[in-house]
Amino acid sequence: MKSVILQIFFVLCLLIATAYLTLAERKILGAVQLRRGPQVVGIFGLLQPLADGLKLLFKEFIFPRNANKFLFFISPVISFFLSLLTWVVLPVAPSIAIGDIKYSTLFLLAVSSLNVYGIVLAGWSSNSKYALLGAVRAAAQMVSYEVSLGLILLFIFIAASSMNLCEIINAQKSVWFIIPFFPLAIMFFIAILAETNRTPFDLPEAEAELVAGYNVEYSALAFALFFLAEYSSMISMSILFSCLFLGGTLPLFGSLPSAMWLAGKTICILFLFILTRATLPRYRYDQLMQIGWQIFLPIVLFALPIFCAFIKLSL
Amino acid sequence: MSIILAEYKMMLIFAVIALALALALVSIAVILSTGEVYPEKLSAYECGFNPFGDARQEFDVRFYTTAILFVIFDVEVALLLPLSDFLRIALPCDFISVFGFITLLFIALWYEMYCDTLNWE
Numbered sequence: 349m350k351s352v353i354l355q356i357f358f359v360l361c362l363l364i365a366t367a368y369l370t371l372a373e374r375k376i377l378g379a380v381q382l383r384r385g386p387q388v389v390g391i392f393g394l395l396q397p398l399a400d401g402l403k404l405l406f407k408e409f410i411f412p413r414n415a416n417k418f419l420f421f422i423s424p425v426i427s428f429f430l431s432l433l434t435w436v437v438l439p440v441a442p443s444i445a446i447g448d449i450k451y452s453t454l455f456l457l458a459v460s461s462l463n464v465y466g467i468v469l470a471g472w473s474s475n476s477k478y479a480l481l482g483a484v485r486a487a488a489q490m491v492s493y494e495v496s497l498g499l500i501l502l503f504i505f506i507a508a509s510s511m512n513l514c515e516i517i518n519a520q521k522s523v524w525f526i527i528p529f530f531p532l533a534i535m536f537f538i539a540i541l542a543e544t545n546r547t548p549f550d551l552p553e554a555e556a557e558l559v560a561g562y563n564v565e566y567s568a569l570a571f572a573l574f575f576l577a578e579y580s581s582m583i584s585m586s587i588l589f590s591c592l593f594l595g596g597t598l599p600l601f602g603s604l605p606s607a608m609w610l611a612g613k614t615i616c617i618l619f620l621f622i623l624t625r626a627t628l629p630r631y632r633y634d635q636l637m638q639i640g641w642q643i644f645l646p647i648v649l650f651a652l653p654i655f656c657a658f659i660k661l662s663l
Numbered sequence: 664m665s666i667i668l669a670e671y672k673m674m675l676i677f678a679v680i681a682l683a684l685a686l687a688l689v690s691i692a693v694i695l696s697t698g699e700v701y702p703e704k705l706s707a708y709e710c711g712f713n714p715f716g717d718a719r720q721e722f723d724v725r726f727y728t729t730a731i732l733f734v735i736f737d738v739e740v741a742l743l744l745p746l747s748d749f750l751r752i753a754l755p756c757d758f759i760s761v762f763g764f765i766t767l768l769f770i771a772l773w774y775e776m777y778c779d780t781l782n783w784e
Contacts, residue, residue: 355677359684409692413705414717421693425685432681436674447674454744475719476707488726491733498740505747564708569692573685634783637729641781645736645772652743653765659750660758 366580367397373622380626407568419473424573427466431577433459434584439514441607442597451511464490467562474565482561492640493542499648500536517596526593533593540585548628586617
């Protein structure tokens, strides 16, 4: 019973973190564009996410006329559920995760690739042209970067000789993996930008042509769920990045608690996410596909046997 | 054994909480809606125009071919994943087969590029 209450508390905390990430994004975007961002609701706009949530609660949920009602209802649920499920294996302190299983990174990869279902079902079931186009684009994009993402993870698995996130973190005690794997870390970062449909790869919701992409027909809390799902997977992907390349909970110096180190590293990655959105223009779709299939995949495939031979010879 | 099962039990509890929360939120949205509807409100959004035709039209076949390519390559990634445990104990002759498999993948990718399947321009 105690564990159930603790887990509910955990879910609440991560929802609050997700809500405040949206505020942080608006604040940082504002600062980049030399304006103040939200500042009316509460001190420094600190109550803005709550106000947004409350507003969405009082909006009306409608089923469009030609929509498949069941799929239309269930797809935000799937999206939100899966993006929360990625959190289950992420370490929150040294060697502590809710599910500290042997193949935790693999589990995370599997769940994040299932995310495509929520998006495709949402786009298809709402029976709107924009939604369908956005969903098809999102699916092709997420799927394309999945392959390179899996191969990059393989490098880390080989280096740490484990697929457990806590053990991967412990393997970085002598040196963070970002130093030997620097080009891979950059590619991984770009791949997670594409996986989470963020700028410069936000083609699925290119607002100038598709309005809002796959969730254009959604309103009220169902829309909020898609929104929260997107931002929560942003945070979980950032935590994954900091665990794989930045040593996760390992401290750099001093005696701060290790959870703070993980949080700090994750916030840096999230800041980078937002800064990317503020600076870079959107890619064209053919460029996006070209990077995924014709640049990343050959590089990783070429580097893999060399790396394997190197490891084998150094053993 | 029981420790492993305990981990999965915790994960299951978390999954149930997450699913219940998601279902509850969408259900609240559905219950709270007034049901006051008129044709314009229910029609698909098309920038103020009356929607014409069915939205389930054909789309570019390249999306489909990309998905098929993904399936092939992802299966190959899945086959490579045991390498992380295997590499430590592998003999040099085992390593040749790994190398051959990756070469095969590379040739497949090169062939796809040669056939212009990956070109979206």
